[in-house]
Amino acid sequence: MTATAPDGARSFRWRRRSVLPGFGLSMGYTIAYLSLIVLIPLAGLGVRTASLGWDEFWKIALDQRVVSALQLSFGAALIAAIINTIFGVLVAWVLVRYRFPGRRWLDAAVDLPFALPTAVAGIALATLYAPNGPFGMILNDWFGVKVGFTSTGVVLALIFVGLPFVVRTVQPVLEEIDRDTEEVAATLGARRWRTVTRVIFPALFPAILTGFALSFARGVGEYGSVIFIASNLPFQSEIAPLLIVIKLEENNYAGATAIAVIMLVISFAMLFVINLLQAWSRKWFGHE
Amino acid sequence: MNSETASNRQKSKVRQAIGEGPKTRMVLIAVSLSFLGLMLIAPLLVVFVEAFSRGLGVYFDALALPDTMAALQLTLLVAAIAVPANLVFGVAAAWLIAKFEFKGKAFLLTLIDLPFAVSPVVSGLIFVLLFGANSALGPWLDGYGIKVLFAVPGIVIATIFITFPFIARELIPLMQQQGSSEEEAAVSLGASGWRTFFQVTLPNVKWGLLYGVLLCNARAMGEFGAVSVVSGHIRGLTNTLPLHIEILYNDNKAAAAFAVASLLAMLALVTLAVKTLLEARFAGEIAAQRRH
Numbered sequence: 001m002t003a004t005a006p007d008g009a010r011s012f013r014w015r016r017r018s019v020l021p022g023f024g025l026s027m028g029y030t031i032a033y034l035s036l037i038v039l040i041p042l043a044g045l046g047v048r049t050a051s052l053g054w055d056e057f058w059k060i061a062l063d064q065r066v067v068s069a070l071q072l073s074f075g076a077a078l079i080a081a082i083i084n085t086i087f088g089v090l091v092a093w094v095l096v097r098y099r100f101p102g103r104r105w106l107d108a109a110v111d112l113p114f115a116l117p118t119a120v121a122g123i124a125l126a127t128l129y130a131p132n133g134p135f136g137m138i139l140n141d142w143f144g145v146k147v148g149f150t151s152t153g154v155v156l157a158l159i160f161v162g163l164p165f166v167v168r169t170v171q172p173v174l175e176e177i178d179r180d181t182e183e184v185a186a187t188l189g190a191r192r193w194r195t196v197t198r199v200i201f202p203a204l205f206p207a208i209l210t211g212f213a214l215s216f217a218r219g220v221g222e223y224g225s226v227i228f229i230a231s232n233l234p235f236q237s238e239i240a241p242l243l244i245v246i247k248l249e250e251n252n253y254a255g256a257t258a259i260a261v262i263m264l265v266i267s268f269a270m271l272f273v274i275n276l277l278q279a280w281s282r283k284w285f286g287h288e
Numbered sequence: 289m290n291s292e293t294a295s296n297r298q299k300s301k302v303r304q305a306i307g308e309g310p311k312t313r314m315v316l317i318a319v320s321l322s323f324l325g326l327m328l329i330a331p332l333l334v335v336f337v338e339a340f341s342r343g344l345g346v347y348f349d350a351l352a353l354p355d356t357m358a359a360l361q362l363t364l365l366v367a368a369i370a371v372p373a374n375l376v377f378g379v380a381a382a383w384l385i386a387k388f389e390f391k392g393k394a395f396l397l398t399l400i401d402l403p404f405a406v407s408p409v410v411s412g413l414i415f416v417l418l419f420g421a422n423s424a425l426g427p428w429l430d431g432y433g434i435k436v437l438f439a440v441p442g443i444v445i446a447t448i449f450i451t452f453p454f455i456a457r458e459l460i461p462l463m464q465q466q467g468s469s470e471e472e473a474a475v476s477l478g479a480s481g482w483r484t485f486f487q488v489t490l491p492n493v494k495w496g497l498l499y500g501v502l503l504c505n506a507r508a509m510g511e512f513g514a515v516s517v518v519s520g521h522i523r524g525l526t527n528t529l530p531l532h533i534e535i536l537y538n539d540n541k542a543a544a545a546f547a548v549a550s551l552l553a554m555l556a557l558v559t560l561a562v563k564t565l566l567e568a569r570f571a572g573e574i575a576a577q578r579r580h
Binding site: 014015016018019020021022023025026027029030033034037038039040041042044045048087090091093094095097098100104106107108109110111112113114115116117118119120121123124125127128135159160163192217220221222223224228241242244245248253256257260263264267268271 | 307308313316317319320321323324326327328329330331332334335338376377380381383384387388389390391392396399400402403404405406407408409410413414415416417418420422423445448449452468471472475476480481484485503506507509510511512513516517529530531533534537542545546549552553555556557559560561563564568
């Protein structure tokens with residue numbers, strides 16, 4: 001990043017010289033637009049929180065209903081991200097390594113949750129998994145499991161919205177892995193399972209972590225698909241974003257702001273830890 | 289002859305060792321297919337099955353409702369403003385980041401990604417705090433007769449915030465990968481900056497750009513959480529298609545809700561179809577690695 005000046009007159013420049021025009025214009029426009037749309041509005045949230053004061057903030061944060069909503073949002077997102085990681089790696093593996101009819105279609109279908117609006121996904125999942133829906137009935141009659149209108153339904157919706165993240169981060173890395181290393185491991189007498197766990201998995205680990213983090217972050221903030229399939233009862237299946245909406249409808253701006261800030265802080269902290277883990281795993285496994 | 293068969297046998301042994309047996313393959317493919325079938329294909333099918341469950345008449349009646357038409361118009365209007373706004377930004381940011389070296393680039397990239405990390409509901413809340421009745425800005429704008437919150441401008445701004453990184457995120461890796469030698473050649477031959485951009489850079493990135501626009505558009509038309517918070521749910525005035533779906537569904541008009549939902553599902557299918565086509569045709573011209 002440190003640019004050296006070609007003329008050597010100054011040892012420090014904040015940008016390297018280029019013959020291309022438009023640096024000033026594109027920098028100015030990018031910073032101005034970014035500030036107007038993202039930075040200033042986000043700063044407003046910070047200002048509003050600061051005006052709350054510690055006592056009021058903690059009173060809202062430790063409210064039982066708020067705590068249980070946060071627990072549900074983060075807990076359900078965690079379970080969904082774990083399930084998505086397991087199946088995401090499997091799907092990426094099948095899509096990259098095997099050839100079978102319909103593979104292209106399947107590959108395209110993985111992106112569906114990115115393109116399908118969450119409200120549409122929400123009412124579709126609610127219809128499928130409601131107690132009288134086709135899947136809900138089977139699960140209830142055969143296994144006695146209730147999915148629709150419970151916290152299990154929340155997890156299900158979060159699996160749907162987070163599904164593409166792990167597949168799409170693992171897939172390109174898996175495509176790039178050199179088959180030679182696997183051959184070497186096999187010729188040296190390693191069993192297939194050992195090759196997969198000791199040779200391939202370490203190379204995939206940073207990508208898997210990234211996919212997990214993206215899926216988790218998406219799940220924590222998700223609103224549209226969840227509110228249709230959950231019964232939205234306080235202490236049972238009320239997610240944190242819904243509680244923000246409820247507080248706003250009650251004109252309780254302080255309450256809504258406090259929950260939003262708690263969500264943002266926890267999310268950023270977790271993403272930071274995952275970034276550290278990634279740096280560590282790169283060093284540990286020696287992969288880029 | 290003998291040694292050749294022996295070496296062939298050896299080869300197939302190695303090949304087997306680096307792949308999985310046919311049974312394992314079948315099981316893994318079957319598990320993946322059923323997972324994706326249950327989680328993705330089934331919900332998509334349900335949308336169309338439910339939409340047509342009461343017959344074509346009910347389907348088209350639901351679409352022809354004045355509230356549905358108003359919601360459709362508003363959704364198109366919002367996307368028509370939000371997508372070009374983020375397109376101009378995406379191109380400017382990609383030019384800046386891909387063509388120049390400067391300090392703080394990584395930090396700038398993180399800032400551009402910020403809206404991805406913020407919950408849609410929190411995004412909406414941010415603009416409620418900024419333009420609401422007890423903010424500094426809201427009453428001041430109200431004095432000039434400008435309503436932002438619970439009106440169309442608020443919906444547009446919230447949508448721009450939500451779809452902010454999409455096009456930039458698609459273009460930046462693509463333009464970085466292509467380098468800037470072609471542009472440098474054009475400039476040193478005397479082409480102006482704009483001409484260089486339109487005749488050299490744009491043809492190189494057009495497919496990636498189109499894909500970014502499609503993704504941005506799908507999200508702009510389908511955004512629910514942020515728009516729900518800033519819209520105020522005024523029927524016929526501030527209802528977009530996703531909000532209209534919610535109202536119909538909660539009114540126990542499931543067939544009508546699914547009819548409207550089928551419009552957005554078709555939009556999603558078209559987006560995915562164009563994406564698949566672009567990837568098959570222009571694999572090299574769309575960045576291999578991408579995150580949404």
